[in-house]
Amino acid sequence: MIREKLVVVGNGMAGCRAVEEILAREPSKFHIVIFGAEPRVNYNRIMLSPLLAGEKSFEDIVINGHDWYADNGIDLIVGDPVVSIDRVAKTITARSGRVEAYDKLLLATGSDPFIIPVPGKDLPGVVTFRDMDDVGAMLEAANRGGDAVVIGGGLLGLEAAHGLTRRGMKVTVLHIMPTLMERQLDESAGWLLKQALEARGQSILTQADTAEIYGDGRVQGVRLKDGREIPASLVVMAVGIRPNTALARAADLAVGRGVHVDDHMVTSDADILAVGECVEHAGLCYGLVAPLWEMCRALADGLVASPSGYQGSVTSTKLKVSGIDVFSAGDFSGGEGRRISFCATPPAESTSA
Ligand SMILES: Cc1cc2nc3c(=O)[nH]c(=O)nc-3n(C[C@H](O)[C@H](O)[C@H](O)COP(=O)(O)OP(=O)(O)OC[C@H]3O[C@@H](n4cnc5c(N)ncnc54)[C@H](O)[C@@H]3O)c2cc1C
Structure with a gap:
């Protein structure tokens, strides 16, 4: 049987989950080739927070090791990002110059x-908080010790602050809004969370608007618009994410905030699909995994089965923010202006970091 070739761009959470869903339905339909910009196998990005905090090792957070790729006949090309798509020739080119032909292309960037x-x-x-690098x-900086500033009091920023505090750094969180995690938490819950984090040794400055990061050849601190200066040898920027649409845009696919897809994750080109945070579906982009898993199911159904497509996602969940349970019910899309009712419950036991 001649198999079609599926090339996947992005060896992250959604790309590999989509491949798992396809294999579960029809393991021999495609010869699969996965390109990853990162020089490593597929790991659980959510677990970067416990890894930073010293609670997990990289081996603990690997989702699919080399065996999985080998056992499923998947060619994995790591550390070699795809730089262009030729939709007429149906090929992609990677940074190394490697050219790969595809029958179907999946963008999961x-x-x-x-x-x-x-x-x-x-x-x-100055660093961000997205991948193992x-x-x-951050760990290198923490080994040297000293002060860290985290810009951003959302989920990611608070996780970074927690990890760095656990690693012995003195951490200040700067948040531009009056209360923490204001997109997800109401004001009282945000205030409670601030109290709980301060009790764990973090400094939290709200309504803190960054004017400048200063330093002579290296970071020395952050200056706020009101003139305050916070010294730091490490600054973590955790102020939000933007769908990575560069490849799709350059290939003239329909792109808004994310790559436009239909209910089966097909882009404006019938042979190119997209899944995960790079996607915009029905006007919404997503930044948490629950809706992405639904997308992966809908994609696999569309590619190798038939039934229902992706309809968007309204879910409830329980998050852990710096070791504090935050219960929630609502819409986890990254859409603008969505206000969700939450409550934060500090654990009854010890509050030491
Ligand atoms: C620290 C942290 C904590 C999080 N905590 C939670 C949580 O508690 N709950 C939750 O639901 N979500 C959480 N998230 C979000 C969750 O990790 C993401 O929603 C999920 O990883 C998105 O999957 P994805 O495959 O779309 O993107 P990614 O997992 O980022 O994968 C994309 C991959 O594509 C690669 N890539 C990009 N461009 C190219 C290219 N041109 N060629 C080849 N490869 C390319 C990237 O290097 C990356 O490896 C967290 C994220 C972070 C960073």
């Missing part, structure tokens, strides 16, 4: 961290 455009944003010592840079 995730998101890029947003960098606030302030002076000093490119200084050594970012965690490596």
Whole structure:
């Protein structure tokens, strides 16, 4: 039997989950080739927080090791990002110059961290929190000790602050809004969360608007618009994410905030699909995994089975923010202006970090 070739761009959570869903339905339909920009196998990005905090090792957070790729006949090309798509020839080209033909192409390129455009944003010592390399840079800084500033009091920023505190750094969180995690938490819950985090040794400055990151050849601190200066040898920017749409845009696919897809994750080109945080479905982009798993199911159904498509996702969940349980019910899309009712419950036991 001649198998079709499926090329996957992105060896992250959604790309590999989509492949798992396809294999579960029809293991021999495609010869699968996966390109990953990161130089490693597929791991659980959510677990970067416990890894930073010293609670897990990289081996603990691997989802699919080399055996999985080998056992399923998948060619894995790591550390070689795809740089262009030729939709007429139906090929992709990677940074190394490698060209791969496809019958179906799956874009699963995730998101890029947003960098606030302030002076000093490119200084050594300014990092984001997205992948293993970012965690490596934070751990190196933590080994040297000293002060860290985390810009952003959302889920990611608070996780980074927790991990760095656990690693012995003195951490200040800067958040531009009056209360923490305001997209998910109501004001009282945000205030309770702030109290709980401060009790664990973090400094939290709300309504703190960054003017500049200063330093002579390397980060030395952050200056706020009101003139306050917070010294730091490490600055973590965790102010949001943007769907990574560069490849799709360059290939002239329909793109809004994310790559436009239908209910089976098919883009404006019938032979190109997209899944995960890079996607925009019915006007919404997503930044948590629950809706992405639904997308992966809908994609596999569309490719190798038939039935229902993706209809968007309204779910309830329980998150852990810096070791504190946050219960929620609502819509987890990254859409603008969505207000969800939450409550934060600090654990009854010890509050030491
Ligand atoms: C620290 C942290 C904590 C999180 N905690 C939670 C949580 O508690 N709950 C939750 O639901 N979600 C959480 N998330 C979000 C969750 O991890 C993401 O929603 C999920 O990883 C998105 O999957 P994805 O496959 O779309 O993107 P990713 O997992 O980011 O995968 C995209 C991959 O594509 C690669 N890539 C990009 N461009 C190219 C290219 N041109 N060629 C080849 N490869 C490319 C990237 O390097 C990356 O490896 C967290 C995220 C982080 C960073």
